[in-house]
Structures are given as C-alpha cells and as structure tokens.
Amino acid sequence: MNGTSFDGLTVVTVLYRSAGMLAETLPTWVRSAGDLPVRFVFADNWPADGCADVVAAHLPADRYAHLPDDGNPGFAAGCNRAVETVGTSHVLLLNPDVWLPDDALARICAAAAEDPDTPIAVGLAMHGGEYVGIDLNPVSLFIDRPAAVARAPLGPSGGAAVLPTALYRRFGGFCEHLFAWGEDADLAFRLYAAGLRTRGLDLVLPHAGGHSVDGDDRLQGFRAFLLARNRLLVAARTFTWPLLLVAVPVLALAHVALAARRVRQGLLRPFLRGVGRGLVEGPGARRQWTGRRFGFGSLLRYLTVRRA
Structure with a gap:
C-alpha cells in the first residue's frame, strides 16, 4: 500500500475512426459524469474524421483535453500520452464504443475512493457475454475473463480499467511497441508479478467491440x-x-x-x-x-x- 488518496477521475479514451460511435456513447458519459470530479482526455489517432467536433458539442472546454495525432502511434502510445497530462489521482481507460449507465461513474469513483491503491476491472458486455478484466488461456495466452470465473482478474482490460495514475506511470504504462491488442495483458502480468492484485467491480457496461476494424x-x-x-x-x-x-x-x-x-x-x-x-x-x-x-x-x- 502506498497511501494513495482519491481526488478525482480522468476518463482516458483513444480514438481511431471513432466519430460515429463517439456521437452515440459520449452523451451517456456526460450524463454519468454530472457534477462528479471527472475530467476527460481524448487521444485522437485519426483526427480527420471529426471527433474533435463531437467532443466539443458535448463537453465544455474546461472539462476535457483533445490530443490529435494523425500519425496513429497506436492504442498503447495514445493511452500513455493521455495519462501524461492527467492531474487526478485515478484514470479510467475507456474505449469509445462503451455506453455508461447514469450511475456508472459515481459507482466507479466510489470504488476508487474506497480502495484507492488497487486497480479495478470494470465489466463489459459484448458479443453475447459478460467479461471482467483479463484471464489466462493455454491457447491464446490471454483472453477476456468471463464474469462467472471464480478467480479474480489477472488485471484490468484496457477497454474499461481504473488505475491509480501514479501506479500506471510507475510501471511505465503500456508497452508502446505492442501498439494494440495485448498491451493490457502485458501490464497485467507485470502488476501481478509485483504483488498487485486487481479487483472486479460489480458493474457491466454495454460494449460494441471492434468498431475500429469492422468492415476493413x-x-x-x-x-x-x-x-x-x-x-x-x-x-x-x-x-x-x-x-x-x-x-x-x-x-x-x-x-x-x-x-x-x-x-x-x-x-x-x-x-x-x-x-x-x-x-x-x-x-x-x-x-x-x-x-x-x-x-x-x-x-x-x-x-x-x-x-x-
């Protein structure tokens, strides 16, 4: 335990071909945030599709940062770049194709305040199943962890992960060379090896899954x-x-x-x-x-x- 205290949450989202999806999901984020101490940072790896306009239409300028990069450095680098700008004690890594129920961010903030040193895996409902964090698998090495599995998550999924900001930075964040798909498992193995356990939150968020590659x-x-x-x-x-x-x-x-x-x-x-x-x-x-x-x-x- 390092004595972290909760002083606010920053939602970190990496965008890539996400304007249409974000137009659907962002209004639910804004409603869920309400007057909570929640800010937003968007690492935009495909700024040409107009995500900046979507964000500006739903959030006041003092509540978010938009970080465009038309070179598309990848999901891992986008998360790291966004977390570098964060001033709150905790971050919520959240995919743009996730909808938030009205009470979701209040419950996430309460969970982080209750145990501020521990990473949290938030559940995602996708492809007909419910998943919480990352699990081991003998064939694919790492998979989305089914919610019914008895053991705790190996670590949080990058699609919906709550982490103490200082902890994320101390471990170097995501390995940027991995680019995407597996960077969260890499961090999960490193956290677990260091004795840091992840707890699941009894909250399942609707998740479209795969919007950035669908149809291409x-x-x-x-x-x-x-x-x-x-x-x-x-x-x-x-x-x-x-x-x-x-x-x-x-x-x-x-x-x-x-x-x-x-x-x-x-x-x-x-x-x-x-x-x-x-x-x-x-x-x-x-x-x-x-x-x-x-x-x-x-x-x-x-x-x-x-x-x-």
Whole structure:
C-alpha cells in the first residue's frame, strides 16, 4: 500500500475512426459524469474524421483535453500520452464504443475512493457475454475473463480499467511497441508479478467491440498480425525463464490450432507474419522490461486463489 488518496477521475479514451460511435456513447458519459470530479482526455489517432467536433458539442472546454495525432502511434502510445497530462489521482481507460449507465461513474469513483491503491476491472458486455478484466488461456495466452470465473482478474482490460495514475506511470504504462491488442495483458502480468492484485467491480457496461476494424479487411489483417506477434512478445517480456521455457512449446502447439482458425477467416498470411516477427523480436522485447516477472509461483497463486 502506498497511501494513495482519491481526488478525482480522468476518463482516458483513444480514438481511431471513432466519430460515429463517439456521437452515440459520449452523451451517456456526460450524463454519468454530472457534477462528479471527472475530467476527460481524448487521444485522437485519426483526427480527420471529426471527433474533435463531437467532443466539443458535448463537453465544455474546461472539462476535457483533445490530443490529435494523425500519425496513429497506436492504442498503447495514445493511452500513455493521455495519462501524461492527467492531474487526478485515478484514470479510467475507456474505449469509445462503451455506453455508461447514469450511475456508472459515481459507482466507479466510489470504488476508487474506497480502495484507492488497487486497480479495478470494470465489466463489459459484448458479443453475447459478460467479461471482467483479463484471464489466462493455454491457447491464446490471454483472453477476456468471463464474469462467472471464480478467480479474480489477472488485471484490468484496457477497454474499461481504473488505475491509480501514479501506479500506471510507475510501471511505465503500456508497452508502446505492442501498439494494440495485448498491451493490457502485458501490464497485467507485470502488476501481478509485483504483488498487485486487481479487483472486479460489480458493474457491466454495454460494449460494441471492434468498431475500429469492422468492415476493413486490411485492418482485420493488421489485428491478426498484432495478436500473433504480441502473444510471443508478452510472454518474452513478462515471464521468468523457467516459465518461458515451458510456455514456448505450449504456445507453439497453440499457434498450430490458431493457424487453422485463421485459415477459415482468410487471415493466415498476416497471422504467420506476426508469428515470425514475434520470434525475431522476442529477445529484444525481453530486454525492455527489467522488473519482476511472472513465474510458476505467480501462476499457481493465480490459478488457486479465489476472488473474495
């Protein structure tokens, strides 16, 4: 415990091809924020689509910051850049395709004030299921954690995560090289290895999921590439050597099964490119993180300790 106290919440959102979706969801955020000590920061990685106008139409200028970057540095870099500007004790990383019930931000602020040192995974309802945070998986390494799972989350999902601002900064935020899809799992492994546990919040937010890549075959291929590469890089960065030596053959077999799925989806080529890049970049990725790593002891605790 480091004695963090709650003095406000900043909602951090990374935008990419998000204007239409944000026009639907942002009004619910504004209603939920009301008079609470809540601010907003938007890292806009596709400013040409007019998100700035959507934000300005719904929020007063003194309640938000808009950070455009037409170079699209990625979700991870966008979050890091936004958190650098935050002056509140806590941040809520929130995807733009999430709707907030009227009481959502009040409940999130209350939970952060009650236990201000602990990361919080907020639930998301998507694709016909309900999920809270991140879970381990023997095939894909990390997945959205089903809400019914007995054990606590490994860490919060980047789609709806509450973190003490100082903690996020102390751990270096998200690994920017990962770009997207897996950066939250990387942070989750690092937090867990350092003894920091995440608690789930009994709140489920409606989430569209995948709006930034829907209907674009090129972006679907890029996503398949990143997921394949990042699984290997996350393991290389965050696992101890003994666990990594066991995980590598398991991941190799898992990628054979995943390859069959990508064939059916027409995404085998970018998937294989991702596997190749992950193998090449793995040694360098491991050198990037020098803190505590997730090993067999962490794995055993995670699999056996049930949530309170």
